[in-house]
Amino acid sequence: MRAAVWNRLDHxxxxxxxxxxxxxxxxxxxxxxDWMRQLVWVILGAAAYAAATAFDYRRLRALAPWxxxxxxxxxxxxxxxxxxxxxxxxxxxxxGFPLQPSELSKLMLxxxxxxxxxxxxxxxxxAFIAAIGLVxxxxxxxxxxxxxxxxxVVVAVAMGMLFLGGARVVQLGSVAACAVVVIPLLxxxxxxxxxRRLEIFLNPNSDPLGAGYNLLQxxxxxxxxxxxxxxWLHGLQGALGFVPExxxxxxxxxxAEQFGxxxxxxxxxxxxxxxxxxLRSAAAAPDRFGAxxxxxxxxxxxxxxVENVGMNIGLLPIAGIPxxxxxxxxxxxxxxxxxxxxVQSVTLRRPLLLRPQAGWSGxxxxxxxx
Amino acid sequence: MVAAAVLVVLLVGVLSLKLAxxxxxxxxxxxxxxxxxxxxxxxxxxxxxxxYDRHAVPLVQNTPVWNLEIVxxxxxxxxxxxAAELAAIAALTGQPEDGLHAxxxxxxPFTPARVGPDLTDAQVLAFNERLPxxxxxxxxxxxxxxxxxxxxxxxxxxxxxxxxxxxxKRLRPRGYQxxxxxxxxxxxxxxxxxxxxxxxxxxxxxxxxxxxxKTIAMQPPVAGHAVYLTIDASLQSATAQALAAGLQRDHKxxxxxxxxxxxxxxxxxxxxxxxxxxxxxxxxxxxxxxxRLVTDPDRPxxxxxxxxxxxxxxxFKMVTATAGLxxxxxxxxxxxxxxxYLSYGGWVYHNWAxxxxxxxxxxKALAVSCDTFFxxxxxxxxxxxxxxxxxxxxFGQAKAIEMPGVQPGLVPDRIWKQLQCDAPDLNSDSCRWxxxxxxTFGIGQSALLTTPLNQAVYAAALANGGQVLQPTxxxxxxxxxxxxxxxxxxxxxxxxxxxxxxxxAVREGMRQEINRPYNMNYWFRSAGVPADGGGKTGTAQWGGxxxxxxxxAWFVFFAPYSQPxxxxxxxxxRGELSEVEAAPIGVQIMKFFNGSRAAIHTATPKALA
Numbered sequence: 001m002r003a004a005v006w007n008r009l010d011h012x013x014x015x016x017x018x019x020x021x022x023x024x025x026x027x028x029x030x031x032x033x034d035w036m037r038q039l040v041w042v043i044l045g046a047a048a049y050a051a052a053t054a055f056d057y058r059r060l061r062a063l064a065p066w067x068x069x070x071x072x073x074x075x076x077x078x079x080x081x082x083x084x085x086x087x088x089x090x091x092x093x094x095x096g097f098p099l100q101p102s103e104l105s106k107l108m109l110x111x112x113x114x115x116x117x118x119x120x121x122x123x124x125x126x127a128f129i130a131a132i133g134l135v136x137x138x139x140x141x142x143x144x145x146x147x148x149x150x151x152x153v154v155v156a157v158a159m160g161m162l163f164l165g166g167a168r169v170v171q172l173g174s175v176a177a178c179a180v181v182v183i184p185l186l187x188x189x190x191x192x193x194x195x196r197r198l199e200i201f202l203n204p205n206s207d208p209l210g211a212g213y214n215l216l217q218x219x220x221x222x223x224x225x226x227x228x229x230x231x232w233l234h235g236l237q238g239a240l241g242f243v244p245e246x247x248x249x250x251x252x253x254x255x256a257e258q259f260g261x262x263x264x265x266x267x268x269x270x271x272x273x274x275x276x277x278x279l280r281s282a283a284a285a286p287d288r289f290g291a292x293x294x295x296x297x298x299x300x301x302x303x304x305x306v307e308n309v310g311m312n313i314g315l316l317p318i319a320g321i322p323x324x325x326x327x328x329x330x331x332x333x334x335x336x337x338x339x340x341x342x343v344q345s346v347t348l349r350r351p352l353l354l355r356p357q358a359g360w361s362g363x364x365x366x367x368x369x370x
Numbered sequence: 371m372v373a374a375a376v377l378v379v380l381l382v383g384v385l386s387l388k389l390a391x392x393x394x395x396x397x398x399x400x401x402x403x404x405x406x407x408x409x410x411x412x413x414x415x416x417x418x419x420x421x422y423d424r425h426a427v428p429l430v431q432n433t434p435v436w437n438l439e440i441v442x443x444x445x446x447x448x449x450x451x452x453a454a455e456l457a458a459i460a461a462l463t464g465q466p467e468d469g470l471h472a473x474x475x476x477x478x479p480f481t482p483a484r485v486g487p488d489l490t491d492a493q494v495l496a497f498n499e500r501l502p503x504x505x506x507x508x509x510x511x512x513x514x515x516x517x518x519x520x521x522x523x524x525x526x527x528x529x530x531x532x533x534x535x536x537x538x539k540r541l542r543p544r545g546y547q548x549x550x551x552x553x554x555x556x557x558x559x560x561x562x563x564x565x566x567x568x569x570x571x572x573x574x575x576x577x578x579x580x581x582x583x584k585t586i587a588m589q590p591p592v593a594g595h596a597v598y599l600t601i602d603a604s605l606q607s608a609t610a611q612a613l614a615a616g617l618q619r620d621h622k623x624x625x626x627x628x629x630x631x632x633x634x635x636x637x638x639x640x641x642x643x644x645x646x647x648x649x650x651x652x653x654x655x656x657x658x659x660x661x662r663l664v665t666d667p668d669r670p671x672x673x674x675x676x677x678x679x680x681x682x683x684x685x686f687k688m689v690t691a692t693a694g695l696x697x698x699x700x701x702x703x704x705x706x707x708x709x710x711y712l713s714y715g716g717w718v719y720h721n722w723a724x725x726x727x728x729x730x731x732x733x734k735a736l737a738v739s740c741d742t743f744f745x746x747x748x749x750x751x752x753x754x755x756x757x758x759x760x761x762x763x764x765f766g767q768a769k770a771i772e773m774p775g776v777q778p779g780l781v782p783d784r785i786w787k788q789l790q791c792d793a794p795d796l797n798s799d800s801c802r803w804x805x806x807x808x809x810t811f812g813i814g815q816s817a818l819l820t821t822p823l824n825q826a827v828y829a830a831a832l833a834n835g836g837q838v839l840q841p842t843x844x845x846x847x848x849x850x851x852x853x854x855x856x857x858x859x860x861x862x863x864x865x866x867x868x869x870x871x872x873x874x875a876v877r878e879g880m881r882q883e884i885n886r887p888y889n890m891n892y893w894f895r896s897a898g899v900p901a902d903g904g905g906k907t908g909t910a911q912w913g914g915x916x917x918x919x920x921x922x923a924w925f926v927f928f929a930p931y932s933q934p935x936x937x938x939x940x941x942x943x944r945g946e947l948s949e950v951e952a953a954p955i956g957v958q959i960m961k962f963f964n965g966s967r968a969a970i971h972t973a974t975p976k977a978l979a
């Protein structure tokens with residue numbers, strides 16, 4: 001039985017996660033951040049991973065409404081009680097530990113949406129709008145912190161899960177169309193200072209010495225890495241503080257300066273393999289809920305990697321998003337590892353007859369499994 | 371599911387391509403920007419050479435002072451943070467914020483700009499505490515010249531000051547930076563190229579806050595050479611004291627004195643009064659203090675010893691005597707009358723005495739300073755010849771001593787008179803040299819001008835047998851390691867074309883003047899100074915009209931008579947009676963000199979030998 005459990009596990013996924021965590025600790029150390037503290041978070045995250053793997057994910061489905069209410073309560077309490085740093089209210093002190101509810105809410109939203117969508121065979125317009133209705137208050141609360149980066153991730157998770165859950169392109173397209181109409185109006189619906197922050201977020205050029213400077217410095221660090229990098233602990237731009245938020249939002253620039261193009265491509269390859277691995281888990285899931293959980297975790301990590309790396313190299317506008325498992329930060333690290341543990345839990349409980357390869361044998365939509 | 375996998379591959383591919391562009395294609399450009407971020411070149415200031423007296427007594431020190439430097443580009447980028455930081459700086463330095471804005475407004479954004487005055491120790495401590503919170507601000511220390519006893523040595527040593535626009539244009543090609551200092555007057559200016567070292571540089575790694583993390587490469591600065599002056603510090607002080615006391619006793623405010631070694635040309639002391647505090651200039655002079663110095667009627671900024679040009683009066687009579695003897699117009703035994711006046715061409719020229727002093731030879735004529743005797747000699751010699759002798763003694767020649775601003779004085783002749791005449795017809799009577807010009811020339815008047823330095827060189831030539839020496843202020847130059855770079859070599863500029871016997875006859879007159887039965891001997895006796903030497907006083911008229919006929923008082927002297935080792939000149943501006951006002955000052959200087967003769971002549975700085 002023990003051997004059976006071992007053989008059922010996805011061995012590559014934790015290995016990839018471990019490599020990312022190791023590279024993350026090295027980079028956090030080189031960025032002169034508190035790496036010991038990050039190590040503690042990683043150990044806690046590993047425990048969360050193990051616990052999530054052992055936990056039967058199916059029991060979460062019944063808890064989904066409560067999770068949803070808890071998530072809203074948490075986000076509202078951060079509005080009321082939260083600590084303000086760098087002009088945004090994102091932190092909640094829980095037993096002396098700073099907790100970032102918006103990080104936690106990414107995973108909670110994945111579970112809530114998975115539970116809701118798993119009840120449906122096909123996604124009608126009515127169900128689609130109901131799903132949007134579930135997500136909207138969460139996104140709004142996070143946007144008002146303001147935390148545009150996490151909002152983007154939350155919206156991406158919702159859209160991605162709806163797509164993988166079988167929503168039609170027309171439905172997703174209509175959301176995009178609505179966004180095009182609403183976003184220009186959004187500034188007028190917000191208070192003055194919120195609008196100002198949003199403007200800076202949406203248009204970094206409105207503050208060239210602030211955000212524009214950050215973007216330039218990040219690009220300089222990446223470029224200074226060259227093909228082979230400056231070597232670990234030899235990246236001057238990061239170490240000397242020219243790269244802003246060097247352990248969190250711009251940790252990738254610090255990494256790229258030290259490890260060069262080869263290191264950066266290796267990092268992207270690890271992320272890519274991990275993401276494909278998550279898709280496989282989704283495809284091989286024993287039920288629609290499990291498949292949707294795995295798909296949601298996939299979208300969550302995918303969106304963050306693309307946005308974080310994209311903004312570090314100047315492809316995407318700057319938004320405060322950590323690079324999963326690399327950036328310094330407790331809430332994000334523990335949440336991500338717990339999420340990966342849940343996917344492992346799904347993989348562990350797949351039907352024995354279904355070989356992993358079978359997941360790739362056709363157009364397996366999650367719906368077909370239900 | 372497959373679509374998602376394809377999307378992963380696609381987006382990772384896009385990110386990879388952009389990464390390849392940044393890290394390969396743009397890498398050189400971005401690495402250059404990275405280097406500009408982290409590597410700054412700083413100038414390492416070379417220590418300026420120290421100026422010592424002839425016994426290695428330092429006359430200036432390089433004292434460290436702290437200044438605040440701001441790199442404008444490194445100030446907080448947001449307007450509010452910037453304003454808060456400037457307000458904090460203003461509060462800590464006690465400087466108005468407007469001043470900061472003014473400095474930063476014109477400063478180059480990437481080089482450190484010095485703001486505010488020198489910081490006090492308390493301010494340095496306060497800033498050290500606050501520095502981590504002040505982006506773009508650093509403390510820099512500079513060496514500032516601090517002069518020892520500037521009121522006494524100021525006119526010799528001079529001072530340094532910041533480069534003005536003209537200096538900068540001139541000195542930029544020689545590697546001067548805009549924030550450097552340059553010698554402005556005195557030896558500091560005259561020996562600028564020797565005293566100034568060679569600045570070094572360092573490439574330092576700085577962090578985003580502008581703090582230096584480590585040094586990557588450096589070229590150490592080379593300190594400037596040390597200069598050992600010929601000045602004897604204690605003699606300089608004694609000279610200044612004697613001069614100041616003499617001026618005060620006779621209610622005079624300005625004067626000068628130069629003491630020189632008649633065998634080597636080394637200037638042993640050079641004093642011009644009033645002096646001024648040169649330290650004011652290096653430590654930041656206030657506008658009011660500067661205005662006071664410039665508008666002071668006693669003109670303390672004028673170094674009278676080298677730049678004050680005055681008629682020599684009777685001290686010139688040795689030239690007239692030498693010319694008369696050497697040209698065969700008179701002999702040492704020739705007796706000429708000394709009436710109370712002589713008339714030439716309808717003009718009456720008086721002696722200083724209103725009674726006839728009788729017939730006398732040239733030595734006695736010098737001793738009693740008979741004007742009418744020398745009118746006759748000058749008339750016999752003629753202005754052209756007299757001018758030639760005057761030039762041979764060094765009159766009208768700029769002495770290229772090691773400081774700027776030396777004035778040559780003036781030896782007039784008939785061509786000069788025509789050239790400077792402002793009448794429309796240069797051949798008119800007012801432009802023509804007259805016999806009257808010649809005879810007043812003979813007693814050191816006419817348009818004749820000299821300086822106290824010239825007078826000392828002149829006295830030295832009379833002392834040493836007619837050799838006009840190149841005066842010098844520099845005994846030795848050594849590099850920072852103590853290696854001797856150069857030592858002063860005696861240099862003869864000109865020789866007086868006179869036989870030893872004729873010169874001896876002139877010297878005899880100078881010997882008699884300071885001995886009994888003449889009045890001047892009183893000063894030597896009362897001071898206990900042996901009257902073994904030769905001296906000559908002079909009370910020179912200058913300008914004025916009607917009843918106001920202002921005079922300057924002179925005294926030139928050498929000693930001992932047979933083998934002179936000291937010559938000096940004393941000048942009292944607006945001095946009325948040279949025997950009473952100028953000569954006693956010279957005697958007081960000699961009193962000190964006789965007491966430390968051996969020590970003064972020990973030229974090699976013992977401290978470094």
